[in-house]
Amino acid sequence: MTHVDPKTEGATPAAGSYAAKTRAWIQANLTDELRTDRCLDPGATLQQKIDFEAAQHIGGLTGIMWPKDYGGHGLTVREHLEANREIGLSPMPNAVNSIGKELAGPIIMAVGREDQKRDLLPKILKMEHIWCQGFSEPGAGSDLAGLRTRAEKTADGWKVNGQKIWTSGASKSQRCLLLARSGKPEDRHKGLMLFAVPMDSPGIDVREITSIDGARSFCEVFFNDVIVDDANMLGSPDEGWAAATRVLSIERATNRMYRSWRFQSEIDHLVMGCQSDNRTYKILRGYRRELAQCRIDVELLKGHVEALVDDLLDGKEIGPRGSFPKLFWSEAHQRFAQMAYEIVSRFPADSNQALRDLKARMEHIYLTGRAETIYAGTTEIQLDIIAKRILKLKKAA
């Protein structure tokens, strides 16, 4: 038996800091139904999650860096980092509208017209518009330049035909950030356009796909002669690809900035859960080296995140270096999930409620973690980016 002080000893943010404000808000608003470390049945409904996310905006937890004119809080990446630390350390649910806040919003800000920014951006933060991302297609997953969905100019605007897949959250979204082709398929990156498509437009058919964790968030989206107004075009007709890749490189660096602390929080939960029973504590002791390696990875991940934050504050381009945190985090987190799954699979049958909650959470993390090296650019794509754009490796003598 190891003697330790049962009092928790986590670092408390400085009074009056943005981190302290964020922590206080979460403590006041995160209900048991919403907590990811509790397995209540039934858990929070979609509407409860939407309401919670809208409240986060009012509380200053989202839209931190967005300009005040567009509903944001007009602060810096430093406050964004502080808030994300607290979000990560807590067992808050993942955002319902992450595509809106982390992808569509920044793209609209980069290429949208002023009227689009004033109309669309506040609705993202207020959760009036949940967004989905219509990029991947059956024949264009990682290789988006090969996408085939067509946008044809008509008298009414643009007529869209094609099929999207792996469109997370499409069945609950009000808007789709659609990447479609106005030119010929052989033009590759040229002639790609971005649209803000209302999901209630006639001709859109959404079919849910059940993913390996049993969830039905993934969707196929079919566009059959869908008419999209010129007013919903984002940027000029040839600007779609350039805008998407430019924004994606920054987003890869700044989105889900809470990930290193969420990773740390999951380790904390695993440890503190196992401390609730001498038998599970004994199991945990057998994994002390692997556990240390996971905690080392968390610290190293923070190094990647902060390096990019420093560069953003200095006004430097992120470019392909956004691949470092994505690649490092996804693989390190999968290693943790594998270890955690192995540990909880050894829990005794008569485990207490805290251990049952822990087991359920770690099983969920393990299964959903399989997607982490696939979405937002697979591991193989990230490695290609590093080889080509950072190491600048030749392919021929």
Place this chain on the structure above:
Amino acid sequence: MFDDLDPKEFEETAAAVVDACASADDAKARGALLGEAGLIGVTAPEDAGGLGLPLDFAVPVLSAAGAGLLGFPLIEAVLLAKALAPVDADLAGRIASGETLATVAWQGRAEDGLVAAAPLGQEADHVLILRADGSAVLAQTGNAVTARAVPALDVDAPESAFDISGDLTGPVLDAASVATLQREAQVLRTAFVAGSSDRCLTLAADYAQDRSQFGKILAANQVIRHRLSRDKLAVSTMRNGLKRALKADVEDADLAIEATWLGTARAGISVAESAIQVFGGMGFTWEVPLHRHLRQMRAQSAYGAVAQATEGLGDRLIAARTNEWYGEIEHVV
């Protein structure tokens, strides 16, 4: 005071001096070159012959040493020039100038009668010997403290053991100073390994773009490109981790430094092994210097007690209660 100085400015100087050291006759001659350039006393106080700069200025210096396979115990000398200054400024100054060659026996305690893992101990004038109470003595070599050759993996700065046959005399560092020295050693070792692995990666990437097999260069193969990309990720992870760990406002600096060192030690070895694989049969030859990088990184891993420290971190982790969100969970162990 340091507003107009940037640690990066030391990179070129350090690389040039390390290059010059390659043609120096022995460790003493290398020490003189390093001392003259101010590289040994980079963090030592000015009144003890140093430059009085913060620890991050030593990072490019040790990185260059790792890259350049420097046959000199620079990590130990930099640490001792600083740590000794309040106790014996004269001796600290001689270490900083390169006149006196000092090393550290990283393994064993004086009470055991034998200490080990002292890089270039055979050529050292002084060796820091750790004691069971946490303090340490910087003893002069010879007489009561005699160097003994031991099988050494690192061929550029081979380690020695020391037999202790009498009372230890010399300047004493108290336990707090030794703890600081050990902590700063983790930083310098991280920088050293980062430099060494960066050089391995450069050698492997160059070779992969030069060597052709089956009608195409090695780097045309995705499996090679991805291997090198992973190694690049590893090197960037070391550098970004170290940069963060040395920030004034880092949360839990001790953990950040230790974790970065432990992660770097493991990853550095992996990058060297990977480079040897890219070189194929040539990588297994004495002529290609990759084995020297691997050897020196393995040696640093042993000096820094990576395996034991990782287990120690694990022990602390499983006993800790560091997140108030889970504070309601019953605690019975």
